Amino acid sequence: MPERLSRLQVTAGLFVLALLVLPFADLTLAGHDPRGVLWRMVQGFLAPDFTAVEHIGRALVLTVMFAVAGVAAGGVAGLIMAPFYDHPWLRAFCIALRSVHELFWALLLLQVLGVSALTGVLAIALPYAGIFAKVFAEHLEEADQRPSRALPRGTDGLSRFLYARAPLALAPMRIYALYRLECGLRSSAVLGFIGLPTLGFQLDSFFRQGEYDAASAIMILYVALIASIRLWMRWRLVPVWILAAVVVLTTLQSPPMGQGALWRFLSEDIVPAPLRDGWDGAALAEWLGHILSAEALPGLIATLICAQIALVLTGAVAFFSFGLIVPRVSGRFGAVAGHFMLVVLRSFPEYMLAYLFVQVFGPSMLPAILALSLHNGAIIGHLLGRQAEALCPELRADAPRGVTLWAWELMPRLYGSFLALCLYRWEIILRETAVMGLLGVMTLGFYIDSAMAELRLDRAIILLIIAGGLTAAIDSMSRAIRRRLGTGALRRMPQETLLGERA
Amino acid sequence: MLLDRQSLGYGAAPVLTGVSFALAPGERVALLGCSGAGKTTLLGALYDALLAEGNRVALVPQEQGLVPQLSVLRNALMGRLDDHGALYNLTNLVRPRAKDRAGVGEVLSTLGLSPQMDRTVEGLSGGQKQRVALARALWRGGDVLLGDEPVSALDETQGSEILNHIAARFDRVVLALHDVDQALGFATRVVGLKDGRVVMDAAPAEIARARIEALYA
Numbered sequence: 018m019p020e021r022l023s024r025l026q027v028t029a030g031l032f033v034l035a036l037l038v039l040p041f042a043d044l045t046l047a048g049h050d051p052r053g054v055l056w057r058m059v060q061g062f063l064a065p066d067f068t069a070v071e072h073i074g075r076a077l078v079l080t081v082m083f084a085v086a087g088v089a090a091g092g093v094a095g096l097i098m099a100p101f102y103d104h105p106w107l108r109a110f111c112i113a114l115r116s117v118h119e120l121f122w123a124l125l126l127l128q129v130l131g132v133s134a135l136t137g138v139l140a141i142a143l144p145y146a147g148i149f150a151k152v153f154a155e156h157l158e159e160a161d162q163r164p165s166r167a168l169p170r171g172t173d174g175l176s177r178f179l180y181a182r183a184p185l186a187l188a189p190m191r192i193y194a195l196y197r198l199e200c201g202l203r204s205s206a207v208l209g210f211i212g213l214p215t216l217g218f219q220l221d222s223f224f225r226q227g228e229y230d231a232a233s234a235i236m237i238l239y240v241a242l243i244a245s246i247r248l249w250m251r252w253r254l255v256p257v258w259i260l261a262a263v264v265v266l267t268t269l270q271s272p273p274m275g276q277g278a279l280w281r282f283l284s285e286d287i288v289p290a291p292l293r294d295g296w297d298g299a300a301l302a303e304w305l306g307h308i309l310s311a312e313a314l315p316g317l318i319a320t321l322i323c324a325q326i327a328l329v330l331t332g333a334v335a336f337f338s339f340g341l342i343v344p345r346v347s348g349r350f351g352a353v354a355g356h357f358m359l360v361v362l363r364s365f366p367e368y369m370l371a372y373l374f375v376q377v378f379g380p381s382m383l384p385a386i387l388a389l390s391l392h393n394g395a396i397i398g399h400l401l402g403r404q405a406e407a408l409c410p411e412l413r414a415d416a417p418r419g420v421t422l423w424a425w426e427l428m429p430r431l432y433g434s435f436l437a438l439c440l441y442r443w444e445i446i447l448r449e450t451a452v453m454g455l456l457g458v459m460t461l462g463f464y465i466d467s468a469m470a471e472l473r474l475d476r477a478i479i480l481l482i483i484a485g486g487l488t489a490a491i492d493s494m495s496r497a498i499r500r501r502l503g504t505g506a507l508r509r510m511p512q513e514t515l516l517g518e519r520a
Numbered sequence: 521m522l523l524d525r526q527s528l529g530y531g532a533a534p535v536l537t538g539v540s541f542a543l544a545p546g547e548r549v550a551l552l553g554c555s556g557a558g559k560t561t562l563l564g565a566l567y568d569a570l571l572a573e574g575n576r577v578a579l580v581p582q583e584q585g586l587v588p589q590l591s592v593l594r595n596a597l598m599g600r601l602d603d604h605g606a607l608y609n610l611t612n613l614v615r616p617r618a619k620d621r622a623g624v625g626e627v628l629s630t631l632g633l634s635p636q637m638d639r640t641v642e643g644l645s646g647g648q649k650q651r652v653a654l655a656r657a658l659w660r661g662g663d664v665l666l667g668d669e670p671v672s673a674l675d676e677t678q679g680s681e682i683l684n685h686i687a688a689r690f691d692r693v694v695l696a697l698h699d700v701d702q703a704l705g706f707a708t709r710v711v712g713l714k715d716g717r718v719v720m721d722a723a724p725a726e727i728a729r730a731r732i733e734a735l736y737a
Contacts, residue, residue, distance in 0.1 A: 163581070163583050163584075163585040164585040164586060164587045164598075165585075166581070166585060167579060167581050167584070167585025167586075167598075167653075167656075168585075168598055168601055168602075169599065169600070169601060169602040169660065170571060170602065171602030172601040172602045173601075173602075173605065173606045173609075174606075175606035175609070175610065176601045176604075176606050176609035176610070177601070179609070179610060179613055180587065180590070180594070180597075180598050180601060180609065180613060181585075181587055181598065184587050184589040184590050185587060185588075185589065187589060188589070
């Protein structure tokens with residue numbers, strides 16, 4: 018890669034790549050009677066039915082409880098690891114933790130712990146611990162170092178950390194933790210799709226019974242829950258929420274697991290099949306070759322194709338939507354409507370949107386791409402829109418309004434930021450694309466899910482390692498491009514601004 | 521001898537060359553010189569050399585190094601973190617012990633900061649912050665105090681009072697100062713830096729005013 022890359026080069030490169038892979042993407046309409054399903058869904062969504070309040074309430078409460086417990090556990094673990102993040106082994110461990118998607122963690126944990134509260138909590142806590150460790154380490158690194166230098170030389174490490182390092186990073190850490198809780202609510206909801214008793218589970222059962230009106234009610238409440246997060250999650254109330262989560266989750270009934278499930282998992286299930294009766298190099302090579310050629314490679318290619326197209330469409334959605342929330346561009350009412358649209362789109366996790374689209378279009382790359390680009394595009398659009406709003410008071414007095422302002426003043430100023438945000442979400446899009454396989458799209462997740470379903474956990478582990486490696490590779494690629502774009506200030510994206518707060 | 525014909529600074533181009541420096545008991549040294557002359561560099565080198573000799577050194581860095589989110593009391597307590605173990609410091613952070621609180625309270629009252637004891641540093645004025653950094657050094661105590669413009673944000677009267685207080689509390693003191701009259705009133709020895717060298721090292725009475733003005737020319 019050359020030393021510097023221009024914005025045009027990066028944009029064109031990503032765009033051309035997406036065009037090149039487009040002919041190989043499976044975009045067929047595989048659904049049975051898509052128009053009819055869509056019509057019934059729209060009808061249901063326009064007339065939400067809240068009468069199934071008991072089911073809805075339980076699903077919502079458990080969604081919040083799993084999110085609180087998972088994020089709290091991940092946050093504490095991340096906080097403990099953050100000061101030592103410089104250590105290469107710990108860093109590698111954290112990368113491994115966070116490059117495996119929550120749903121994949123849950124699928125693995127289900128084998129050992131069954132459909133239990135611990136499965137749900139750990140599925141969120143494990144990847145989040147890796148993310149928290151990285152971000153908290155960055156917060157510590159970016160905080161003022163001078164107070165630490167002013168301490169007496171002989172001060173022990175713990176005192177140095179507690180007096181002169183942690184207090185300085187606390188404010189950004191708090192804001193980030195709140196943002197992570199919002200993510201946790203999405204993760205928690207999605208865990209329901211693979212059997213945990215959260216919102217996804219309830220949504221799935223409503224859909225299976227064609228109760229679109231009840232599904233509509235639960236989705237409206239879910240958006241309201243996420244939009245009001247700052248009202249019900251106060252720092253003083255954190256201990257109360259954690260206590261509530263512990264009480265609710267420990268009293269959760271779950272089907273018992275057979276004795277020794279963990280030991281069997283470690284000593285037998287995940288050991289490659291050809292090695293279970295002793296070392297056999299030739300059989301292992303053949304076994305591995307088969308997985309790589311018949312499952313990993315097609316899954317990898319489909320994942321990359323799907324993610325590439327989704328990335329470019331994400332950019333398009335963000336590019337055209339961010340102006341919608343700027344009153345000087347879209348008018349006061351237009352901005353309110355724009356905010357509403359972006360809030361709804363970013364409240365629903367990609368996976369849940371994709372689930373909805375699969376109901377209509379059937380399982381091809383089409384629903385996955387649509388869901389990924391709408392959700393991620395709405396997030397980037399929201400962040401850019403907020404930056405644009407902050408720019409507006411600084412514009413000259415005779416600056417234009419409307420689309421002219423968007424095109425002549427806002428877009429040129431924010432293009433670098435836009436590109437950096439897209440690159441930053443590249444890794445996230447890839448992670449999510451792999452997971453879309455659980456819905457029947459032929460990405461890596463599809464092969465992982467089938468291997469798990471056939472109880473071939475040894476295969477599933479190999480595929481999970483490949484999926485994790487792919488995510489880590491895209492992450493480092495994205496970082497390399499961002500560095501060459503000279504957007505150093507955007508090394509870590511201001512995710513904090515998602516909640517409308519600034520550090 | 522703390523420094524013996526040393527070159528000080530970072531990387532290839534030293535800020536100061538051929539510096540020799542000794543500090544006799546009871547000496548109060550004022551460092552003079554225009555900004556960029558190397559006062560901070562010299563203080564840094566003296567800090568390392570004094571620690572290597574086994575002295576207890578209190579430090580007032582130019583940028584203060586306070587933790588804005590913590591209270592004045594806790595910032596002052598940081599001066600003695602190395603005297604205690606991590607457990608003592610941790611519990612003291614959560615709730616400072618009565619005797620530490622009383623001790624710091626005395627220091628703060630001499631600095632006129634008693635009312636601000638439990639306020640966080642971020643809400644204080646520039647002069648108040650500087651006095652918190654001084655409180656941390658005074659609470660630390662010891663053989664030597666090194667200060668980099670420690671009273672620059674205070675008015676003349678208050679600054680001189682605090683300098684007298686420092687002179688009474690520490691056996692040896694080295695301060696970088698920019699107010700020449702204040703420096704001459706405080707110091708038993710004046711060291712002038714110019715063009716990367718020590719160009720003057722004498723008692724205040726022996727120095728002609730014109731030589732000091734030449735430092736800033």
